[in-house]
Amino acid sequence: AQTVTQSQPEMSVQEAETVTLSCTYDTSENNYYLFWYKQPPSRQMILVIRQEAYKQQNATENRFSVNFQKAAKSFSLKISDSQLGDTAMYFCASFQGAQKLVFGQGTRLTINP
Amino acid sequence: DSGVTQTPKHLITATGQRVTLRCSPRSGDLSVYWYQQSLDQGLQFLIQYYNGEERAKGNILERFSAQQFPDLHSELNLSSLELGDSALYFCASSVDPVIGGEQFFGPGTRLTVL
Numbered sequence: 461a462q463t464v465t466q467s468q469p470e471m472s473v474q475e476a477e478t479v480t481l482s483c484t485y486d487t488s489e490n491n492y493y494l495f496w497y498k499q500p501p502s503r504q505m506i507l508v509i510r511q512e513a514y515k516q517q518n519a520t521e522n523r524f525s526v527n528f529q530k531a532a533k534s535f536s537l538k539i540s541d542s543q544l545g546d547t548a549m550y551f552c553a554s555f556q557g558a559q560k561l562v563f564g565q566g567t568r569l570t571i572n573p
Numbered sequence: 574d575s576g577v578t579q580t581p582k583h584l585i586t587a588t589g590q591r592v593t594l595r596c597s598p599r600s601g602d603l604s605v606y607w608y609q610q611s612l613d614q615g616l617q618f619l620i621q622y623y624n625g626e627e628r629a630k631g632n633i634l635e636r637f638s639a640q641q642f643p644d645l646h647s648e649l650n651l652s653s654l655e656l657g658d659s660a661l662y663f664c665a666s667s668v669d670p671v672i673g674g675e676q677f678f679g680p681g682t683r684l685t686v687l
Contacts, residue, residue: 503661505678559629560618561676
Protein backbone atom coordinates (compact mmCIF):
# COMPACT_ATOMS: atom_id res chain seq x y z
CA ALA A 461 0.00 0.00 0.00
CA GLN A 462 1.09 3.52 -0.71
CA THR A 463 2.11 5.52 2.32
CA VAL A 464 3.09 9.12 2.83
CA THR A 465 4.74 10.20 6.06
CA GLN A 466 5.08 13.68 7.47
CA SER A 467 7.21 13.48 10.58
CA GLN A 468 6.61 17.02 11.85
CA PRO A 469 3.12 17.41 13.33
CA GLU A 470 3.72 21.11 14.10
CA MET A 471 6.19 23.82 13.20
CA SER A 472 6.46 27.46 14.08
CA VAL A 473 8.70 30.17 12.61
CA GLN A 474 8.96 33.95 12.56
CA GLU A 475 7.70 35.96 9.64
CA ALA A 476 10.27 36.34 6.83
CA GLU A 477 12.17 33.22 7.89
CA THR A 478 12.64 30.15 5.73
CA VAL A 479 11.02 26.90 6.78
CA THR A 480 11.28 23.36 5.41
CA LEU A 481 8.56 20.75 5.80
CA SER A 482 9.53 17.09 5.45
CA CYS A 483 7.78 14.29 3.62
CA THR A 484 8.72 10.74 2.72
CA TYR A 485 6.70 8.33 0.64
CA ASP A 486 6.62 4.75 -0.40
CA THR A 487 6.16 3.54 -3.95
CA SER A 488 7.03 0.71 -6.29
CA GLU A 489 6.06 2.73 -9.36
CA ASN A 490 8.46 4.42 -11.74
CA ASN A 491 6.09 7.14 -12.75
CA TYR A 492 4.12 9.05 -10.16
CA TYR A 493 3.33 12.57 -9.04
CA LEU A 494 3.87 14.36 -5.77
CA PHE A 495 2.03 17.36 -4.41
CA TRP A 496 1.94 19.74 -1.52
CA TYR A 497 -1.48 21.05 -0.56
CA LYS A 498 -2.20 23.85 1.87
CA GLN A 499 -5.28 23.90 4.09
CA PRO A 500 -5.80 27.27 5.80
CA PRO A 501 -8.36 27.78 8.60
CA SER A 502 -11.07 28.08 5.94
CA ARG A 503 -10.47 24.31 5.33
CA GLN A 504 -10.16 24.82 1.57
CA MET A 505 -7.55 22.52 0.00
CA ILE A 506 -5.20 24.60 -2.13
CA LEU A 507 -2.53 23.16 -4.39
CA VAL A 508 0.86 24.65 -3.58
CA ILE A 509 3.25 22.78 -5.85
CA ARG A 510 3.49 19.69 -8.05
CA GLN A 511 6.43 17.44 -8.96
CA GLU A 512 6.51 14.75 -11.64
CA ALA A 513 8.76 11.87 -10.64
CA TYR A 514 10.41 11.54 -14.03
CA LYS A 515 11.59 15.15 -13.93
CA GLN A 516 14.90 15.60 -12.15
CA GLN A 517 14.53 19.34 -11.79
CA ASN A 518 12.95 20.46 -8.54
CA ALA A 519 9.67 22.33 -8.94
CA THR A 520 9.46 25.97 -7.91
CA GLU A 521 6.46 28.28 -7.51
CA ASN A 522 7.44 31.77 -6.35
CA ARG A 523 8.44 31.45 -2.67
CA PHE A 524 7.73 27.71 -2.63
CA SER A 525 10.21 25.10 -3.80
CA VAL A 526 10.75 21.41 -3.30
CA ASN A 527 13.74 19.19 -2.71
CA PHE A 528 12.87 15.97 -4.51
CA GLN A 529 15.21 13.09 -3.72
CA LYS A 530 13.87 10.17 -5.75
CA ALA A 531 16.24 7.50 -4.49
CA ALA A 532 15.55 8.44 -0.89
CA LYS A 533 11.81 8.84 -1.59
CA SER A 534 11.89 12.22 0.00
CA PHE A 535 9.90 15.30 -1.01
CA SER A 536 10.38 18.34 1.23
CA LEU A 537 8.78 21.75 0.82
CA LYS A 538 10.75 24.94 1.41
CA ILE A 539 8.92 28.19 2.03
CA SER A 540 11.11 31.25 1.69
CA ASP A 541 10.37 34.69 3.15
CA SER A 542 7.42 33.23 5.07
CA GLN A 543 4.32 35.36 5.44
CA LEU A 544 1.48 35.39 7.96
CA GLY A 545 -0.82 34.07 5.25
CA ASP A 546 1.26 30.92 5.01
CA THR A 547 -0.15 29.79 8.36
CA ALA A 548 -2.02 26.58 7.55
CA MET A 549 -1.95 22.80 7.59
CA TYR A 550 0.30 21.46 4.85
CA PHE A 551 -0.31 18.04 3.36
CA CYS A 552 2.11 16.06 1.25
CA ALA A 553 0.41 13.71 -1.21
CA SER A 554 1.35 11.15 -3.83
CA PHE A 555 -0.62 10.18 -6.88
CA GLN A 556 0.00 6.72 -8.28
CA GLY A 557 -1.81 4.31 -10.53
CA ALA A 558 -4.08 7.03 -11.91
CA GLN A 559 -6.44 6.40 -9.04
CA LYS A 560 -6.17 8.53 -5.95
CA LEU A 561 -4.19 10.92 -3.85
CA VAL A 562 -2.64 9.43 -0.74
CA PHE A 563 -2.06 12.07 1.91
CA GLY A 564 0.30 12.36 4.81
CA GLN A 565 -1.02 13.29 8.23
CA GLY A 566 -0.16 16.93 7.75
CA THR A 567 2.11 19.53 9.35
CA ARG A 568 0.53 22.46 11.15
CA LEU A 569 2.65 25.51 10.28
CA THR A 570 2.35 28.74 12.23
CA ILE A 571 4.01 31.93 11.07
CA ASN A 572 4.50 34.35 13.96
CA PRO A 573 4.65 38.13 13.50
CA ASP B 574 -12.02 29.61 -6.23
CA SER B 575 -11.12 26.18 -7.64
CA GLY B 576 -14.16 25.96 -9.90
CA VAL B 577 -15.44 22.88 -8.06
CA THR B 578 -18.71 23.42 -6.24
CA GLN B 579 -20.17 21.39 -3.41
CA THR B 580 -23.55 21.59 -1.75
CA PRO B 581 -24.56 21.89 0.96
CA LYS B 582 -21.78 23.57 2.91
CA HIS B 583 -23.03 22.28 6.23
CA LEU B 584 -25.30 19.40 7.12
CA ILE B 585 -26.52 18.45 10.57
CA THR B 586 -28.49 15.28 10.94
CA ALA B 587 -29.23 12.46 13.35
CA THR B 588 -27.92 8.92 13.61
CA GLY B 589 -29.66 6.48 11.31
CA GLN B 590 -30.52 9.08 8.72
CA ARG B 591 -29.49 9.29 5.07
CA VAL B 592 -27.96 12.31 3.33
CA THR B 593 -26.81 13.20 -0.17
CA LEU B 594 -23.81 15.38 -0.91
CA ARG B 595 -23.51 16.97 -4.32
CA CYS B 596 -20.48 17.98 -6.36
CA SER B 597 -20.06 19.78 -9.68
CA PRO B 598 -16.58 19.45 -11.17
CA ARG B 599 -14.64 22.14 -12.99
CA SER B 600 -15.74 22.71 -16.53
CA GLY B 601 -13.98 20.18 -18.76
CA ASP B 602 -12.92 17.84 -15.94
CA LEU B 603 -14.10 14.28 -16.46
CA SER B 604 -12.84 12.75 -13.24
CA VAL B 605 -14.37 13.21 -9.81
CA TYR B 606 -12.93 12.02 -6.52
CA TRP B 607 -14.46 11.93 -3.06
CA TYR B 608 -12.39 12.24 0.12
CA GLN B 609 -13.29 12.17 3.78
CA GLN B 610 -11.38 14.27 6.30
CA SER B 611 -11.92 13.33 9.91
CA LEU B 612 -9.88 14.30 12.96
CA ASP B 613 -8.50 10.85 13.66
CA GLN B 614 -8.18 9.46 10.12
CA GLY B 615 -6.86 12.42 8.18
CA LEU B 616 -7.74 12.67 4.50
CA GLN B 617 -8.97 9.38 3.13
CA PHE B 618 -9.86 8.55 -0.45
CA LEU B 619 -13.35 7.15 -0.87
CA ILE B 620 -14.10 6.70 -4.54
CA GLN B 621 -13.27 7.92 -8.04
CA TYR B 622 -15.45 8.30 -11.13
CA TYR B 623 -14.33 9.00 -14.65
CA ASN B 624 -16.82 10.08 -17.27
CA GLY B 625 -19.69 8.37 -15.49
CA GLU B 626 -17.97 5.14 -14.58
CA GLU B 627 -16.50 4.05 -11.29
CA ARG B 628 -12.71 3.89 -11.61
CA ALA B 629 -11.36 3.19 -8.16
CA LYS B 630 -12.56 2.53 -4.66
CA GLY B 631 -10.87 3.29 -1.40
CA ASN B 632 -11.98 2.49 2.11
CA ILE B 633 -15.57 3.38 1.40
CA LEU B 634 -18.12 1.85 3.72
CA GLU B 635 -20.94 -0.27 2.32
CA ARG B 636 -23.37 2.28 3.77
CA PHE B 637 -21.89 4.85 1.39
CA SER B 638 -22.46 4.97 -2.35
CA ALA B 639 -21.78 7.41 -5.14
CA GLN B 640 -22.52 8.02 -8.77
CA GLN B 641 -21.55 10.38 -11.54
CA PHE B 642 -24.28 11.57 -13.85
CA PRO B 643 -24.16 12.27 -17.61
CA ASP B 644 -23.65 15.98 -16.94
CA LEU B 645 -20.61 14.90 -14.86
CA HIS B 646 -21.87 16.10 -11.52
CA SER B 647 -21.54 13.55 -8.75
CA GLU B 648 -23.45 12.63 -5.64
CA LEU B 649 -22.25 10.85 -2.53
CA ASN B 650 -24.97 9.09 -0.57
CA LEU B 651 -24.41 8.27 3.09
CA SER B 652 -26.98 6.10 4.84
CA SER B 653 -27.58 4.67 8.31
CA LEU B 654 -25.41 7.46 9.60
CA GLU B 655 -23.31 6.96 12.71
CA LEU B 656 -21.60 9.47 14.98
CA GLY B 657 -18.26 8.49 13.47
CA ASP B 658 -19.38 9.62 10.03
CA SER B 659 -19.09 13.23 11.16
CA ALA B 660 -16.38 14.70 8.96
CA LEU B 661 -15.54 17.10 6.19
CA TYR B 662 -16.29 15.55 2.80
CA PHE B 663 -14.36 16.87 -0.15
CA CYS B 664 -14.99 16.45 -3.81
CA ALA B 665 -12.11 17.00 -6.23
CA SER B 666 -11.89 16.95 -9.99
CA SER B 667 -9.21 16.57 -12.63
CA VAL B 668 -9.08 16.43 -16.39
CA ASP B 669 -7.70 12.95 -16.81
CA PRO B 670 -6.25 10.83 -14.00
CA VAL B 671 -3.84 9.08 -16.33
CA ILE B 672 -2.07 12.36 -17.00
CA GLY B 673 -1.55 12.73 -13.27
CA GLY B 674 -2.65 16.30 -13.22
CA GLU B 675 -3.46 18.05 -10.05
CA GLN B 676 -6.82 17.59 -8.43
CA PHE B 677 -8.85 20.69 -7.70
CA PHE B 678 -10.81 20.56 -4.50
CA GLY B 679 -14.22 21.94 -3.69
CA PRO B 680 -14.87 23.82 -0.44
CA GLY B 681 -16.17 20.66 1.23
CA THR B 682 -19.37 19.68 3.01
CA ARG B 683 -19.18 19.54 6.77
CA LEU B 684 -21.37 16.73 8.05
CA THR B 685 -22.31 16.59 11.70
CA VAL B 686 -24.17 13.52 12.94
CA LEU B 687 -25.84 13.99 16.33
